[in-house]
Amino acid sequence: MAGPVVETINVTKTYNHGKPNHVTALRDASLQIDEASLTVLKGPSGSGKTTLLSLIGCQTKPTRGKVTIMGKTVSKLPEKFMNLHKRKHIGFIFQHFQLIGGMSVLDNIVLPLIPEGISPKERNRRADRLLEQFDLTHRRQFKISNLSGGEQQRVAIARALINNADILLADEPSAHLDSGLTSDLLDYVRHLKQSGHTILITSHDPAVYQNPIVDRIFEIKDGRIASS
Amino acid sequence: MRYSSWLTIIIIVFCLWSGLTYRHLHHRMHETEQQMKLRHQFQKVVGLPNLAITSAARYLRHYSITDLTTPFQDYPASPDHFPAGFAFAPPDYSNMPCPIVFGRLEK
Amino acid sequence: MTYGTWFEKQRNIIDYSLQSLLRRRIRNILIMIIFILLVFAVSSILFITGALTREMMITSSSLPDITVQRIMGGRQANVPASYISEIEDIPGVEAVETRVWGYFYLTALQANFTIYGMDLNLLEEGEYQKIVNWKNTPGHAEKNPDFRMIVGQGVSELLRDIQMENTYLFYQPGWQKPIPFDIIGTFKTETELQSNDMMILQTRGARQVLELPPDEFTDLAVYVPNPEETENIALKIRRYFPELRTITRAHIQNTYSSVFGWKSAFALSSMLAAIFAFLILIWDKASGLSLEEKREIGILKAVGWDTDAVLSVKLWEGLIISGISSLTGILLAYAYTYWLRAPGLREIFVGWSSVYPPFRLTPDADPKFLLLIITIAVLPYLAVTVFPAWKAAITDPDTIMRNI
Numbered sequence: 020m021a022g023p024v025v026e027t028i029n030v031t032k033t034y035n036h037g038k039p040n041h042v043t044a045l046r047d048a049s050l051q052i053d054e055a056s057l058t059v060l061k062g063p064s065g066s067g068k069t070t071l072l073s074l075i076g077c078q079t080k081p082t083r084g085k086v087t088i089m090g091k092t093v094s095k096l097p098e099k100f101m102n103l104h105k106r107k108h109i110g111f112i113f114q115h116f117q118l119i120g121g122m123s124v125l126d127n128i129v130l131p132l133i134p135e136g137i138s139p140k141e142r143n144r145r146a147d148r149l150l151e152q153f154d155l156t157h158r159r160q161f162k163i164s165n166l167s168g169g170e171q172q173r174v175a176i177a178r179a180l181i182n183n184a185d186i187l188l189a190d191e192p193s194a195h196l197d198s199g200l201t202s203d204l205l206d207y208v209r210h211l212k213q214s215g216h217t218i219l220i221t222s223h224d225p226a227v228y229q230n231p232i233v234d235r236i237f238e239i240k241d242g243r244i245a246s247s
Numbered sequence: 248m249r250y251s252s253w254l255t256i257i258i259i260v261f262c263l264w265s266g267l268t269y270r271h272l273h274h275r276m277h278e279t280e281q282q283m284k285l286r287h288q289f290q291k292v293v294g295l296p297n298l299a300i301t302s303a304a305r306y307l308r309h310y311s312i313t314d315l316t317t318p319f320q321d322y323p324a325s326p327d328h329f330p331a332g333f334a335f336a337p338p339d340y341s342n343m344p345c346p347i348v349f350g351r352l353e354k
Numbered sequence: 355m356t357y358g359t360w361f362e363k364q365r366n367i368i369d370y371s372l373q374s375l376l377r378r379r380i381r382n383i384l385i386m387i388i389f390i391l392l393v394f395a396v397s398s399i400l401f402i403t404g405a406l407t408r409e410m411m412i413t414s415s416s417l418p419d420i421t422v423q424r425i426m427g428g429r430q431a432n433v434p435a436s437y438i439s440e441i442e443d444i445p446g447v448e449a450v451e452t453r454v455w456g457y458f459y460l461t462a463l464q465a466n467f468t469i470y471g472m473d474l475n476l477l478e479e480g481e482y483q484k485i486v487n488w489k490n491t492p493g494h495a496e497k498n499p500d501f502r503m504i505v506g507q508g509v510s511e512l513l514r515d516i517q518m519e520n521t522y523l524f525y526q527p528g529w530q531k532p533i534p535f536d537i538i539g540t541f542k543t544e545t546e547l548q549s550n551d552m553m554i555l556q557t558r559g560a561r562q563v564l565e566l567p568p569d570e571f572t573d574l575a576v577y578v579p580n581p582e583e584t585e586n587i588a589l590k591i592r593r594y595f596p597e598l599r600t601i602t603r604a605h606i607q608n609t610y611s612s613v614f615g616w617k618s619a620f621a622l623s624s625m626l627a628a629i630f631a632f633l634i635l636i637w638d639k640a641s642g643l644s645l646e647e648k649r650e651i652g653i654l655k656a657v658g659w660d661t662d663a664v665l666s667v668k669l670w671e672g673l674i675i676s677g678i679s680s681l682t683g684i685l686l687a688y689a690y691t692y693w694l695r696a697p698g699l700r701e702i703f704v705g706w707s708s709v710y711p712p713f714r715l716t717p718d719a720d721p722k723f724l725l726l727i728i729t730i731a732v733l734p735y736l737a738v739t740v741f742p743a744w745k746a747a748i749t750d751p752d753t754i755m756r757n758i
Contacts, residue, residue: 034753070752078656079752099660106658117653117755121377130654133370134663136363139249178657250372251365254674261681268688272717275692279716283412285544289485290416292477293470294575295455296606298410299506299550308457308468308551311606312421312573313430 022090023051024186024217025075030084030094032070044070046242047084052219052235054185057212059228060221062239068221069114069190071239075219076188077105088186106131110179112189116171118178120164124155127163128177135182149177153207169200176207187211189220193227201226208232367663371670374650385635386679392628393683393731394690400727401691402703403618404718409547410610414603418451418575419584421601422591430599432570437595441576444590446583452571454557456564458524462516467509468552471560474502474538486539489520500558504539506549513537524563533562621702640738643746651746652754664747665740672739676732684727692717 032045045067052058060068073079074086077093086094089108093101118127128149129142150156153173163171172192179187193201201224209232212218222228228236238245296311375382422441424433435452442450454471477486486504503522505513513519525532541549555563566572576591578584588600643651654664690696692715696703746754 073752078755079750102658102660111656113656113755117649117656119650119653122373126373131657131659133366134363134659136359136361136366138362139366139369182658249365249369250376251368254368254372257678261678261685264685265681268685271692272688272719275714275717282544285485285542286413286548287416288482289541289545289548290413292472292482292485293548293552293554294416294418294421294451294453295468295470295548296414296417296610298547299468299508299552300547308466311609312423312601 023087024054024089025052025219026050026085026087027071027075027081028085028087030071030074030081030086032067032074032079033082036082044242045074045081048239048242048244049084050237050244052217054217055212055215056234057208057218057220057232058235058237059233060219060237060239061223061228062221062245063223066239067242068239070242072188072190072219072221076109076111077101078111106135106182108185110182110184110187112175112179112187112192114190114194116175116195118163118171118174121162123160123162124150124158124166124174125160127174128181130178131182145181146177149180153177168195169203172196172200172204173207180211184216186217186219189218191221191223193222193224198226205230205232364666367666368670371667371674374667375671375674382675386675388628388631388635389676389679389731389735390683390686392625392632393680393727394687395625395628396622397684397687397727398691398696398699399618399621400723401687401718402696402699402715404720404723405691405715406703407611408718409716411607413548414607414610417603417606419578419581419603420576420588420591421606422574422576423599423601424573425597425599430573432566432572433574433598435569435571437598438574440594441574441591444587444594446578446580446587447576448579449577451575451577453573453575454560454564454566455572456566458553458563460512465512466551469560469563470552470554471557471564472554474504474554474556477504477554485542485545487542488539489537498534498536498559500556501533501535502538502559503535503553503555504541505537505554506541506552507543507546508550509553510537510540526565533559535559618703621699636734636738639735640742643742647743648746648754651743652749652751655747655749656751656755661747665744668740668743668747669736672736673732675739676735680728680731683731684724688717688719691715 028049029047030045030049031043031047033041033043035041048067048071060071062068070079074081074094075088077086077088081094084094085092088104091104093104096104119130125143125146128146132142132145147156147159150159153176155170155173155177158166158170163174166174172195176189179189192204196204205227208218208220212232220227227233295309297309299308422433422437424431424437433452438450438452441447456469458467458469459465460467476482478488510519513522519537521534521536523532523534535555541552560566561568564572576587578587584602584604588602591598591600651664654667655661691699695714
């Protein structure tokens with residue numbers, strides 16, 4: 020695709036806008052991310068990097084500014100179309116994984132496909148492929164609550180990939196992992212980048228942002244992009 | 248089997264059960280029509296009101312027409328075993344039309 | 355990515371809803387049990403009330419227009435024959451029938467019977483023949499034409515137990531000798547609800563048994579062809595003869611409709627415990643989602659579910675629980691009331707009697723009632739399931755995640 024796959028133009032996000040307890044988490048943030056690249060948003064906690072990731076991931080809308088994904092300005096779209104675009108192009112990996120504990124690994128992975136009207140057979144086929152890829156086949160029917168941190172991380176990644184998204188967003192993916200698992204994670208990320216995915220990670224872990232596979236780093240401080 | 252398939256089976260079972268119930272209802276209603284003719288004739292012959300379902304006392308057997316001083320007789324619709332007016336004064340039933348009840352009421 | 359049809363999408367959502375219900379299966383099963391019990395109890399009570407009231411109302415149109423009684427010293431006294439012509443003279447009165455009836459208590463059987471005197475020849479000819487199962491015992495009936503009787507099924511069975519199924523001896527302390535009556539027939543089972551404890555005696559014989567003086571009657575039945583005039587004529591009778599008490603058919607019908615009204619209210623109030631449990635349940639659901647439920651909705655929205663898909667799940671959850679519970683409750687209540695004849699509940703409504711007709715209640719299934727049950731059971735439950743979820747469903751997933 021010609022041009023950046025992700026672009027934000029002067030996005031500002033104020034929580035509780037108009038109320039006395041409003042908080043401006045992000046101010047005039049502008050960035051561009053190219054296809055098949057690995058970008059890291061670096062910064063201390065509370066700097067606004069999760070907010071920026073949420074805006075790009077269509078989890079919320081900016082108070083001001085524009086967010087463009089794959090050439091479409093998603094920040095102006097009604098919820099239904101924004102969700103459609105999100106499901107088609109974006110896979111999100113949350114900081115605390117955000118998996119449903121009472122459900123099995125398989126059910127968690129196929130969650131994004133349910134409202135698409137895709138048959139169970141097709142859903143399971145895609146899920147099994149990912150389970151194999153992430154070495155989770157033996158955990159197929161296990162409840163999430165019975166899995167280790169690393170396994171949960173892999174389930175979260177598999178869920179993000181189930182809809183064949185082009186763009187992967189990960190919020191502090193290494194936060195709950197030891198160095199060994201972090202290294203495994205980065206291997207997956209490299210593999211995904213090589214297969215053409217665009218990846219954006221937030222992290223304050225040097226093991227992540229200092230890795231040679233990273234193409235670009237944006238530093239965020241006090242809600243602003245300080246440098247890139 | 249998919250969960251929705253189980254739900255479909257449950258719904259089908261309910262439909263069958265409802266169907267059987269309706270069939271029973273229909274059958275019994277039909278039986279009643281034949282019965283009703285005989286009952287109407289009996290009622291014409293013996294013009295006493297009230298069903299013979301309890302004969303423990305006069306004021307229970309023919310509660311509609313028993314003594315003034317017996318419970319249930321101070322006014323129509325006073326509850327039996329309680330003196331009328333213990334909570335509120337009885338309403339004036341002298342000009343009341345026929346009541347609305349469940350099912351069809353014959354005039 | 356292939357996209358499925360709308361039907362397939364709904365099916366997926368239903369699958370997810372059922373899965374979600376099964377994840378909290380103990381809690382949901384308990385909710386369903388309470389729900390079913392409540393609907394069952396309310397439906398049974400309403401079914402039995404409706405059926406019994408209907409039984410009474412069915413033949414009420416054949417009752418006399420006005421029943422006239424004489425009150426002396428606040429108690430019912432016999433009506434002298436002199437009143438008959440005076441009441442007949444009131445314009446609008448078609449006919450005045452005299453009635454001879456009363457009660458007879460059989461100490462041996464500890465049973466109270468209703469005795470009614472009439473000319474049995476009227477039953478032997480014409481259309482009324484069909485209501486009796488006549489006994490063909492030749493020669494018997496000719497013996498004492500004034501001392502014949504027809505009895506109801508319940509009476510017949512009791513008399514058979516004491517070997518008096520052909521002739522019964524009436525006796526009261528103080529009589530010189532007992533009065534024998536020949537039983538010439540029994541009333542058909544179809545009439546048992548009315549005739550079960552009755553003994554219809556030939557008038558002359560009835561007068562002797564009831565010790566009614568000649569020229570006196572128990573009460574009078576007045577027939578008024580114009581229904582609009584009934585109340586006026588009743589008023590006139592009361593005005594002309596203040597010692598007479600009038601009971602119109604409308605009064606009797608009103609009494610019918612109320613007698614089970616208070617009993618059903620009584621029975622319903624004894625279910626207070628179940629009603630409270632249900633209200634607490636509704637309140638608990640209405641007061642908002644648990645943290646876990648909010649988190650789940652947040653995750654669904656975060657992975658790309660639309661608000662309407664999330665609300666569909668909640669709607670299906672509520673519909674499945676309340677729909678299945680209500681329907682089960684109603685169908686079980688029907689089976690309990692009309693197949694099993696409501697054991698336990700029947701005694702509360704019908705009362706004590708030693709001459710008990712084994713009657714089957716005629717089903718009274720008014721669609722209005724069923725709609726009422728569904729409205730008060732299903733709709734509130736749906737509301738308290740969907741509305742709390744709505745607030746979470748319209749929130750940004752980002753906001754939900756941050757607050758958990």
